[in-house]
Amino acid sequence: MSTDKRARAWVDVSPSSLRTNLQTIRESVGPGVRLLPMVKANAYGLGVREAVSALAPLDPWGFGVAAVEEGMELREVGVDKPILVCSPLPIGSYPAAVAAGLTPSVSDLDGLVALREACRESGSKTCFHLEIDTGMGRAGLDWRRVDEWGPKVEDLVDDGMTWEGCFTHFHSADQVGEGALDDQWRRLKETVDRLPAKPPASFVHACNSPGSLRRPDVAADMVRPGIFLYGGVAGAGLPAPSPVASLRARIVLLKEAPPGSTVGYGSTYTASGPERWATAAIGYGDGLPRLLSNRGEGVVRGRRVPIIGRVSMDVTVLDVTGVPDTELGDVVTFFGRSDGEEISLEEVADHAQTINYEVLTGLTRRLPRIWTDDVGY
Ligand SMILES: *Cc1c(COP(=O)(O)O)cnc(C)c1O
Numbered sequence: 001m002s003t004d005k006r007a008r009a010w011v012d013v014s015p016s017s018l019r020t021n022l023q024t025i026r027e028s029v030g031p032g033v034r035l036l037p038m039v040k041a042n043a044y045g046l047g048v049r050e051a052v053s054a055l056a057p058l059d060p061w062g063f064g065v066a067a068v069e070e071g072m073e074l075r076e077v078g079v080d081k082p083i084l085v086c087s088p089l090p091i092g093s094y095p096a097a098v099a100a101g102l103t104p105s106v107s108d109l110d111g112l113v114a115l116r117e118a119c120r121e122s123g124s125k126t127c128f129h130l131e132i133d134t135g136m137g138r139a140g141l142d143w144r145r146v147d148e149w150g151p152k153v154e155d156l157v158d159d160g161m162t163w164e165g166c167f168t169h170f171h172s173a174d175q176v177g178e179g180a181l182d183d184q185w186r187r188l189k190e191t192v193d194r195l196p197a198k199p200p201a202s203f204v205h206a207c208n209s210p211g212s213l214r215r216p217d218v219a220a221d222m223v224r225p226g227i228f229l230y231g232g233v234a235g236a237g238l239p240a241p242s243p244v245a246s247l248r249a250r251i252v253l254l255k256e257a258p259p260g261s262t263v264g265y266g267s268t269y270t271a272s273g274p275e276r277w278a279t280a281a282i283g284y285g286d287g288l289p290r291l292l293s294n295r296g297e298g299v300v301r302g303r304r305v306p307i308i309g310r311v312s313m314d315v316t317v318l319d320v321t322g323v324p325d326t327e328l329g330d331v332v333t334f335f336g337r338s339d340g341e342e343i344s345l346e347e348v349a350d351h352a353q354t355i356n357y358e359v360l361t362g363l364t365r366r367l368p369r370i371w372t373d374d375v376g377y
Helices: 015-029 040-044 048-058 068-076 091-099 109-122 143-156 179-194 209-214 345-351 356-361
Strands: 009-013 063-065 083-085 103-106 126-133 161-167 203-207 245-257 275-280 297-300 303-308 316-319 331-338 341-343 369-371
Touching: 015 048, 015 209, 040 048, 040 068, 040 356, 048 068, 048 369, 063 068, 068 083, 068 091, 091 109, 103 109, 109 126, 109 143, 109 161, 126 143, 126 179, 143 179, 161 179, 179 203, 203 209, 297 316, 297 341, 303 341, 331 345, 345 356
Parallel strands: 009 369, 063 083, 083 103, 103 126, 126 161, 161 203
Antiparallel strands: 009 245, 245 275, 245 331, 275 316, 297 303, 297 331, 303 316, 331 341
16 A cells, blocks of 8 residues: 555645645735735645644634635634635525634625624624725725715614725736726725724724735735746736745656657657557546646746647656656656756646646645655655
């Protein structure tokens, strides 16, 4: 029986790089701004429990999730800081959110009514944040109609409910010179100013990773960084994060391929001369994008080699003719660092016609996430 988590394919994750990246955000926005690291979607696919404990020494104000279940999981592992559920909640989820002591974000009056009911029925208190839609369109109360909903919100807030914050989400903070961010910021400020009686403790927040790095002037009272923490470039012209995750697989077969040999479904690649092929134990069933077929690369012994043929569910073949000392059992790195060479998440995302976020969150549960700074092989 194999007990080696690095036997087949895995993700190495660096806790110290995760901390470095949050520290970079903190330095960008200044010490007075609360930090709400986003740990939704299993910390962008890398492992939420480990992410939360890795970040603990930096003592963030709280954590951001997208689902009540994600917040409940954090409570189960003993997180006692505020947990903000940043997406609109299914209307039936408010009781569970209140029971777990989560902080829902409220996007409409129906949600506020449901939250009030959940508090009344359980006799519990709750905090909530109001999301303001300033142009993202997917969540929040419309900034243009604050005079309609503002007084109603005031009326609906019971004694047991603490209206703790107001926030919006930028749609284009990753773009350079994007005037939309200023428009959205102005809309948020105007909305907050027009509220009938601002709750005294309420604070304002708007920035994701690119906002926190590009526009610390609108960091306001709190920032909500995600992708940058996990090693993703947050937008054009922004500082590179410290790489956090590396996707690796073991070479499980080496073969000499005579000219004319074909590889993979559809035989989309043919050896032009005598070649040496390596089968790596990873495929799209692990989250290696199938669009890397005949396009992506891996790093073997510090050198880049091409993926040949189609990525299958479980295995992927690389042409290692250029790395003659390749041996059975060698490690292939598909993104991340290896022996002084690096393939960025963004390069993989480009090949896969997607974004770094989707590459990370697409890693499947088949891959062990190995959280260590001591990658000793
Ligand atoms: C996911 C999310 C973030 C983090 O965004 P990044 O681009 O990953 O930094 C911040 N705020 C909200 C509301 C989100 O949903």
